[in-house]
Amino acid sequence: MSDAFASLAHALGTAFQENSGEPWPDDVFDRWARRVFAHQFETNAVYAAYVRKRGVTPSTVAHWSEIPWVPASAFKAVPLVSGDSSQVQRVFRTSGTTGAGRRGEHHVLDLDLYKHSLIPNMRRHLYGEGEAPSRPILALTPAPSRVPESSLSFMLGTALDVLSGGEGGFFVTEDGVIDTVGLSEALLEATAHGTPILLAGTAFAFVHWLEWLQERNAGFDLPPGSVIMETGGFKGRSRVLERPEFYASLSESHGVPVEGIVNEYGMTELLSQFYDGTVYDGRGAATPEVTLEARRHVPPPWVRTRVLDPTTLSALPDGEPGLLCHYDLANAGSVMAVLTEDLGVAFDDGFRVLGRAQGAEPRGCSLAMDDLLSGVPS
Amino acid sequence: MRTTFDACRLPSFSSESPTAPPTLVWETIDVSESVAIRYPVWADGAAGRLLEALRGAGARLAEVPVRDLVKWVGRVADRFLDSGDPIRHKAVDLMVPTAGLSKEMATEILIGMARDWTAERLTELLRREFQDPAVLDGFCRLDEGRSVRARGPLLTFHVGAGTVPGVSVTSMIRALLVKSAVLLKPGLGDVVLPVLFAEALAEEAPELSDAISVTYWPGGSSALEDLALQTADAVVAYGGNEAIGSLRTRTPVTTRFIAYHHRLSVGLVGREALTSEVAPHVARTAARAVSMFDQRGCVSPHVIYVEEGGAVDPGEWAALLASAMADLEAELPGGTLTAADASAVHQMRGSAELREASSGSRVRVFRANQSFWTVILEDEMGFTPSCLNRVVSLFPTPDLCRVADALKEVGGYLQTVAVEGAGDRLPMLAEALCRAGATRVTSFENAPWPPPWWHHDGASVFAGLLRWIDLEETG
Numbered sequence: 001m002s003d004a005f006a007s008l009a010h011a012l013g014t015a016f017q018e019n020s021g022e023p024w025p026d027d028v029f030d031r032w033a034r035r036v037f038a039h040q041f042e043t044n045a046v047y048a049a050y051v052r053k054r055g056v057t058p059s060t061v062a063h064w065s066e067i068p069w070v071p072a073s074a075f076k077a078v079p080l081v082s083g084d085s086s087q088v089q090r091v092f093r094t095s096g097t098t099g100a101g102r103r104g105e106h107h108v109l110d111l112d113l114y115k116h117s118l119i120p121n122m123r124r125h126l127y128g129e130g131e132a133p134s135r136p137i138l139a140l141t142p143a144p145s146r147v148p149e150s151s152l153s154f155m156l157g158t159a160l161d162v163l164s165g166g167e168g169g170f171f172v173t174e175d176g177v178i179d180t181v182g183l184s185e186a187l188l189e190a191t192a193h194g195t196p197i198l199l200a201g202t203a204f205a206f207v208h209w210l211e212w213l214q215e216r217n218a219g220f221d222l223p224p225g226s227v228i229m230e231t232g233g234f235k236g237r238s239r240v241l242e243r244p245e246f247y248a249s250l251s252e253s254h255g256v257p258v259e260g261i262v263n264e265y266g267m268t269e270l271l272s273q274f275y276d277g278t279v280y281d282g283r284g285a286a287t288p289e290v291t292l293e294a295r296r297h298v299p300p301p302w303v304r305t306r307v308l309d310p311t312t313l314s315a316l317p318d319g320e321p322g323l324l325c326h327y328d329l330a331n332a333g334s335v336m337a338v339l340t341e342d343l344g345v346a347f348d349d350g351f352r353v354l355g356r357a358q359g360a361e362p363r364g365c366s367l368a369m370d371d372l373l374s375g376v377p378s
Numbered sequence: 379m380r381t382t383f384d385a386c387r388l389p390s391f392s393s394e395s396p397t398a399p400p401t402l403v404w405e406t407i408d409v410s411e412s413v414a415i416r417y418p419v420w421a422d423g424a425a426g427r428l429l430e431a432l433r434g435a436g437a438r439l440a441e442v443p444v445r446d447l448v449k450w451v452g453r454v455a456d457r458f459l460d461s462g463d464p465i466r467h468k469a470v471d472l473m474v475p476t477a478g479l480s481k482e483m484a485t486e487i488l489i490g491m492a493r494d495w496t497a498e499r500l501t502e503l504l505r506r507e508f509q510d511p512a513v514l515d516g517f518c519r520l521d522e523g524r525s526v527r528a529r530g531p532l533l534t535f536h537v538g539a540g541t542v543p544g545v546s547v548t549s550m551i552r553a554l555l556v557k558s559a560v561l562l563k564p565g566l567g568d569v570v571l572p573v574l575f576a577e578a579l580a581e582e583a584p585e586l587s588d589a590i591s592v593t594y595w596p597g598g599s600s601a602l603e604d605l606a607l608q609t610a611d612a613v614v615a616y617g618g619n620e621a622i623g624s625l626r627t628r629t630p631v632t633t634r635f636i637a638y639h640h641r642l643s644v645g646l647v648g649r650e651a652l653t654s655e656v657a658p659h660v661a662r663t664a665a666r667a668v669s670m671f672d673q674r675g676c677v678s679p680h681v682i683y684v685e686e687g688g689a690v691d692p693g694e695w696a697a698l699l700a701s702a703m704a705d706l707e708a709e710l711p712g713g714t715l716t717a718a719d720a721s722a723v724h725q726m727r728g729s730a731e732l733r734e735a736s737s738g739s740r741v742r743v744f745r746a747n748q749s750f751w752t753v754i755l756e757d758e759m760g761f762t763p764s765c766l767n768r769v770v771s772l773f774p775t776p777d778l779c780r781v782a783d784a785l786k787e788v789g790g791y792l793q794t795v796a797v798e799g800a801g802d803r804l805p806m807l808a809e810a811l812c813r814a815g816a817t818r819v820t821s822f823e824n825a826p827w828p829p830p831w832w833h834h835d836g837a838s839v840f841a842g843l844l845r846w847i848d849l850e851e852t853g
Contacts, residue, residue, distance in 0.1 A: 045735075045737060046732055046735045046736050046737070047735070048735075049734075049735035049736075050731055050732050050734075050735040053734075053735065070728055070732060071725040071727075071729055072725065073725040073726070073729045074728055074729045074732045076729065077732055077733050078732045078733055078736050080732075310715070310716075310720040310721055311714075311715060311720050313724065322717070323717070323724075339725075339728070341721045341725060343717055356718075357716075357717045357718040357720075357721040
């Protein structure tokens with residue numbers, strides 16, 4: 001790590017950890033964001049040239065919202081490193097489920113900064129503030145040692161070590177096969193001991209797990225306080241189940257109320273995550289039951305999310321759907337401002353993800369990129 | 379206040395028809411702030427009666443001479459081409475919101491399409507496709523010892539894509555010329571022209587008014603769809619691979635199935651066109667080929683390969699193309715994009731601009747600030763499909779003849795190749811392109827507008843629709 005980045009990362013990590021869940025006032029976020037931007041402009045030649053072409057430099061930015069974003073797909077195009085690229089500690093790669101093209105790469109200079117972002121956020125939303133290490137984590141993902149390129153496995157592995165007191169395990173092989181027997185035994189054991197657990201995985205894996213259970217007419221009655229975290233449900237082309245049915249099925253098969261099921265919205269390109277936490281909100285207090293429709297994804301204090309008009313890319317007022325653009329200070333070592341392909345709506349207490357931007361009906365005749373990448377007829 | 383357009387034109391159920399008009403329930407979709415589309419929801423009973431009426435009309439249509447069909451369709455084409463005819467204005471005004479096009483582009487497309495529906499062009503089409511078009515009316519003795527006749531299906535079911543307005547009308551006209559009754563389910567972006575065409579044709583030729591039915595429904599969702607697939611003698615389907623695949627599996631094996639799946643097109647500019655005199659002109663025709671239909675047509679180039687070693691190098695030609703794209707944006711402005719289409723442009727542009735910003739990169743990005751046109755000059759040979767809506771990638775190549783190799787990976791999708799400046803290498807190049815899968819080699823100028831008799835995706839115009847009957851002379 002370069003000294004400049006090391007001291008910035010250290011300062012950010014400290015600020016993340018010291019935060020008690022209170023949102024940062026805009027001027028606090030703005031000071032941090034402009035400091036991060038100045039660092040990225042200084043140390044990331046590719047991003048600096050891109051920014052300069054837009055007529056922007058740190059001295060022209062009067063507010064964080066003026067910091068130029070990069071599109072999420074840029075992580076497929078060029079390495080985005082703000083610092084000494086020889087010091088990159090880990091390269092996380094996107095799963096490439098939405099096409100066989102190049103995978104996105106997130107070159108991470110400081111895994112500790114990633115941990116300092118993910119741990120407090122997970123603790124608040126899934127574990128509960130102030131509690132001792134609790135809730136073994138049973139993960140429907142491969143173990144981080146098996147898939148070092150997976151940021152999700154890294155995140156859950158970190159949670160297992162830090163938040164679950166080392167208790168729990170991973171129940172998917174690197175080839176994507178669920179260890180159904182192992183997971184069943186772990187769930188039965190937790191039930192027998194009355195230990196509330198955190199069951200975490202991708203929506204895709206959960207759908208397969210639910211099918212396996214349903215074929216056997218099997219289910220669990222997990223101890224009260226158990227939590228399910230599902231992620232990735234918004235990506236990809238089609239979801240096998242609609243969300244209400246999916247949650248009802250998860251709830252019924254595990255004995256966890258729907259309020260105990262939380263969606264994590266995250267992406268390899270961002271080192272912070274968003275939870276539509278109903279178990280615990282951003283302040284660490286239990287949230288009253290809300291309908292799925294009314295749930296909001298809540299950014300941690302070190303992230304701001306703007307909703308942009310898809311055509312003009314100007315900011316939209318609350319309530320109007322547009323493209324989600326995130327400003328994530330945990331991305332200090334890459335690029336902080338990332339424009340996604342996800343449509344969402346902002347509210348005063350967070351945002352709601354509407355799904356991947358896609359047309360009302362498939363377009364014929366001329367070829368869209370995804371169709372080509374999904375397979376060429378011989 | 380939204381105008382409601384009925385995406386539906388049903389047969390008149392004339393007194394000769396034994397079936398009474400069905401009672402329909404309607405649904406509405408808002409397609410823009412100014413226009414909503416209303417379409418009937420088909421129950422099994424109504425769907426069955428519609429198809430029965432169409433088959434009856436198909437039987438009567440078989441007795442109508444082909445020259446009358448040409449004449450009547452031609453009259454409708456003349457009305458669309460007449461800038462004083464109210465149908466022309468109605469068509470353009472509704473195409474803008476339903477197809478997401480600018481008014482200028484909608485007009486350009488309507489004129490370009492309707493030109494090929496005139497009696498003159500249809501006569502020429504029949505003349506090129508048939509030794510004697512009278513084979514459509516009865517047996518003709520065309521050679522020694524044999525008479526032949528060609529018959530079309532009683533009823534064809536057309537499923538349109540909605541990408542380019544007018545394509546569905548062309549498809550209906552082809553079926554009508556071989557005397558088939560038509561049921562069309564247009565794509566949402568192409569609902570206007572088929573309905574107006576069918577209405578106008580019924581006015582010009584009341585004899586045909588019960589032989590055409592146009593009705594929209596969201597694909598895969600209607601009782602009429604399954605019944606039509608079972609009832610029609612031929613199915614003509616345009617669309618994405620998934621949609622075509624689904625229709626194909628639900629069509630009986632004994633029914634003729636003609637499919638136009640995804641295709642893409644490319645351009646090639648050789649050294650001979652890269653002189654200071656010619657290059658700007660080629661850039662203008664290329665800009666028009668890319669921008670026409672806002673690049674949503676199967677004939678629209680996704681990428682252009684530019685040969686190195688000419689007086690104008692690929693970088694300079696990219697700048698010429700960008701300038702022509704900007705001019706064309708003023709003449710034929712781009713349309714309204716869906717959130718997904720707009721997002722795809724931002725992603726593709728932004729990624730290219732980061733590659734441009736990388737040290738030592740020769741990638742260059744030229745783009746509009748207030749609209750979507752984008753020219754990306756790449757630095758390595760390859761192929762990148764466009765996100766469409768006027769985004770084109772340029773690949774420099776040391777030798778035009780090497781391009782065919784780069785295209786092999788997309789061969790299953792390749793359609794039109796616009797070639798300029800190949801000089802006397804053109805015959806050899808055309809052979810290589812045809813091996814790579816291309817079905818049409820043309821100029822940028824002609825690329826958007828293939829003639830009615832083109833071998834669309836490599837097939838003859840009427841081959842899939844016709845049944846030939848040989849009457850051999852007996853002693």
